[in-house]
Amino acid sequence: MSDTDDEPITLSPYALQALLQFKEEEEERIAQLAKLQEVVATDVVEDKSILSIDTFKEDWNLSQFWYAEDTANLLADELLDGADADTVICIVSAPSVYSAIKQRDVVLPTKHIYLFEYDKRFELLAGKEHFGFYDYVEPFAYRHDLKGKVHRLLIDPPFLSDECQSKVALTAKSLLVEDKTVVNSLGELQYKLISSTGEVMAPVIRKAYPGVNMTDFVPQHKNGLSNLFACYASYEGKSWKFRDELYYTH
Secondary structure, eight states: OOGGGGSOOOOOHHHHHHHHHHHHHHHHHHHHHHHHHHHHTTTOOSOGGGGSGGGSOOOGGGTOOOBOHHHHHHHHHHHHTTOOTTOOEEEESOHHHHHHHHTOOSOOSOSOEEEEESOGGGHHHHOGGGEEEOOTTSTTOSOGGGTTTBSEEEEOOSSOSHHHHHHHHHHHHHHBOSOTTOBOTTSOBOOEEEEEEEGGGHHHHHHHSTTOEEBSOOOOBTTOOSSOEEEEESSOOSSOOBOOHHHHHO
16 A cells, blocks of 8 residues: 555645535525425415526436526427417426426416426426326326316427337327317417427337427527437427428438
8 A cells, every 4th residue: 555545635726616616506406495395385486586497406317408598488488379278288307398487477378387297306396286297107197187188288208219209109199188179269279299309209209299290499408418309399380390301201
């Protein structure tokens, strides 16, 4: 054993600063979660910054990658656009979009907005009434009061695999209303299906969701991802048009 084996490990000033910053961010996040837990019971949130997705740390083991703020708000806009008081919206495995909606100061067109998530921390964000535990491995094991009643669905499968995409598609089909032609009190089509996932999943998406196409909107994430992402939808909206079919079938 050399004399250097007993010497204490020292960090460079840069590494020490990074470590201290990490600890400060963790302490702040824990404090925000505790505060959020307090206000959930009263349903009165004066400081809406506490509803930010940044209050929740990404867990990469659960394939959690939060959307960039602009992307989260754009997807939220598409779900809410043309909705009325009877519109039922469900967001599956995309808590950053739900967070974007919760932070808005405007009166939302509908109160029927639900979050399905495997990570039970997000019950704090949605509240017990609007939260549903969801594990794609069991595609039909979700709160069944919404079965066949969802008009607008945003779904972001957690993994880029055929199995995950196919099972999530079973959930989507069982959640959504059967009649896709219903028009609401504003004269707007109620039905909307949006899937945000990898571009490589295009063949699976086309097979799982007939009539759904890749759009020209490219979702962005806060910390960046190496995988190319795409947004697939059942309609052309204010924020996107369908891509040329040849682009994503070859």
